[in-house]
Amino acid sequence: MELGIGIGWRPEIATEVESLSGIDWVEAVAENLCADHLPDSLVRLRERGVTVVPHGVALGLGGADRPDPDRLAGLAARAELLGAPLVTEHIAFVRAGGPLTASPRLEAGHLLPVPRTWDALDVLCENVRIAQDSLPVPLALENIAALITWPDEELTEGQFLAELVGRTGVRLLIDVANLHTNHVNLGQDPAKALDELPVEAIAYVHVAGGVERNGVWHDTHAHPVTAPVLEVLAELRSRVDPPGVLLERDDAFPPGAELAGELDAIRATLRKAAPSADPDHGLRQAASSTDPRPVASLGPRPGPAPTSDDSAGAGTGARTAASTPVPAGTRDRTAVAQTALLSALVAGTPAPEGFDHRRLRVQSRALAAKRADVVAKVAPELPEILGDGYRAAFLSYVGSRPMSGGYRRDALDFAEHVLIAGGPADPVARRRLTYWWQDRSGARPPRRTTRLVRAARAALVGK
Numbered sequence: 001m002e003l004g005i006g007i008g009w010r011p012e013i014a015t016e017v018e019s020l021s022g023i024d025w026v027e028a029v030a031e032n033l034c035a036d037h038l039p040d041s042l043v044r045l046r047e048r049g050v051t052v053v054p055h056g057v058a059l060g061l062g063g064a065d066r067p068d069p070d071r072l073a074g075l076a077a078r079a080e081l082l083g084a085p086l087v088t089e090h091i092a093f094v095r096a097g098g099p100l101t102a103s104p105r106l107e108a109g110h111l112l113p114v115p116r117t118w119d120a121l122d123v124l125c126e127n128v129r130i131a132q133d134s135l136p137v138p139l140a141l142e143n144i145a146a147l148i149t150w151p152d153e154e155l156t157e158g159q160f161l162a163e164l165v166g167r168t169g170v171r172l173l174i175d176v177a178n179l180h181t182n183h184v185n186l187g188q189d190p191a192k193a194l195d196e197l198p199v200e201a202i203a204y205v206h207v208a209g210g211v212e213r214n215g216v217w218h219d220t221h222a223h224p225v226t227a228p229v230l231e232v233l234a235e236l237r238s239r240v241d242p243p244g245v246l247l248e249r250d251d252a253f254p255p256g257a258e259l260a261g262e263l264d265a266i267r268a269t270l271r272k273a274a275p276s277a278d279p280d281h282g283l284r285q286a287a288s289s290t291d292p293r294p295v296a297s298l299g300p301r302p303g304p305a306p307t308s309d310d311s312a313g314a315g316t317g318a319r320t321a322a323s324t325p326v327p328a329g330t331r332d333r334t335a336v337a338q339t340a341l342l343s344a345l346v347a348g349t350p351a352p353e354g355f356d357h358r359r360l361r362v363q364s365r366a367l368a369a370k371r372a373d374v375v376a377k378v379a380p381e382l383p384e385i386l387g388d389g390y391r392a393a394f395l396s397y398v399g400s401r402p403m404s405g406g407y408r409r410d411a412l413d414f415a416e417h418v419l420i421a422g423g424p425a426d427p428v429a430r431r432r433l434t435y436w437w438q439d440r441s442g443a444r445p446p447r448r449t450t451r452l453v454r455a456a457r458a459a460l461v462g463k
Contacts (some may be wrong), residue, residue: 003244151354158196
């Protein structure tokens with residue numbers, strides 16, 4: 001399906017998005033939409049014939065656990081409500097712990113990279129097939145930006161994506177800003193990744209802004225798109241004509257005129273990079289769409305040899321796990337590794353062997369800052385009540401309290417923590433915070449026994 005040029009729809013810029021000219025489609029964060037009711041702005045856009053694609057952020061398909069049926073049902077319901085031609089998610093894990101590791105559940109509140117190993121690929125492919133079976137429309141998966149990389153990886157990003165497509169037939173959402181981020185932070189060559197991945201599987205492309213601080217690129221979605229990101233978009237366009245390209249913006253929203261200017265820059269980049277001067281380009285691109293990149297070129301994959309039925313697939317080594325369960329122990333190993341990493345990032349446990357400790361500290365601080373920012377958005381009363389002391393108090397709280405139930409639960413737990421500690425010092429602010437907490441979680445702050453139980457649970461998380 002040809003999508004065209006789009007922009008990420010957010011409530012904060014709903015009016016601006018509706019007034020932009022030349023917008024063919026929009027993308028909305030699935031978890032921010034009700035499963036049975038659309039915001040008026042999206043209703044009006046759909047009535048104008050604008051396609052709306054739901055973009056999930058919470059499935060965690062790269063995690064060790066199988067996808068949660070309720071989350072899948074919610075994503076399916078939103079796709080049907082929107083009449084969407086496809087849904088999208090990320091190649092990432094967002095939570096760890098739980099039954100597979102007999103440890104408390106930890107939430108990252110962020111998209112974290114999966115190791116590019118055969119074990120992780122086996123788990124991801126089975127999770128993707130479960131998701132595909134549960135969704136009413138095709139699924140496309142997005143590459144993510146990373147501050148850290150796993151030790152002892154066995155595949156490059158392009159090879160990992162090629163294997164994923166070959167095994168599952170899933171589509172790709174390629175974020176060129178994330179390719180640039182990984183170039184700056186991890187030294188990964190965007191051009192090499194584009195050469196290795198199956199560009200014919202691209203459903204659409206993300207373009208977004210970021211900022212570099214102290215040699216680290218932060219994929220903020222709160223800054224203008226930079227020239228290096230547009231250069232990666234041009235590299236992609238020189239290889240394939242993507243069905244859709246979308247501008248993402250999640251914070252620090254500029255006026256509509258600035259958004260229009262960024263969209264114009266994207267259009268200009270696509271025009272200039274189109275290989276129209278090559279008369280054979282169209283023929284080669286058409287041929288490549290019927291001849292997926294052979295995954296066998298990646299080298300032998302450890303494990304059983306392919307059966308005779310595998311020869312008709314995308315590659316001789318890629319199809320062996322296409323329909324078989326994940327080998328015994330693979331999910332357990334993945335769970336242990338991901339839990340160790342996430343615990344180091346959010347609970348202060350020792351860094352797993354092989355990771356860059358400095359980068360882990362940067363990632364840990366970034367996760368804490370994001371928690372503070374998002375809680376301030378989902379519960380704006382908290383920074384209003386606590387004033388200038390909100391951020392310092394929240395970051396102190398984060399140091400001993402990993403998130404275990406999402407941002408709204410995090411806001412309630414933080415307010416409870418402040419009240420139990422005797423804050424805020426101002427009696428009027430304390431009364432306001434008490435009423436706010438009572439309205440959302442119960443008649444009064446917990447008694448001493450409940451506090452002791454929760455303190456013990458928090459101590460177990462930190463071990």
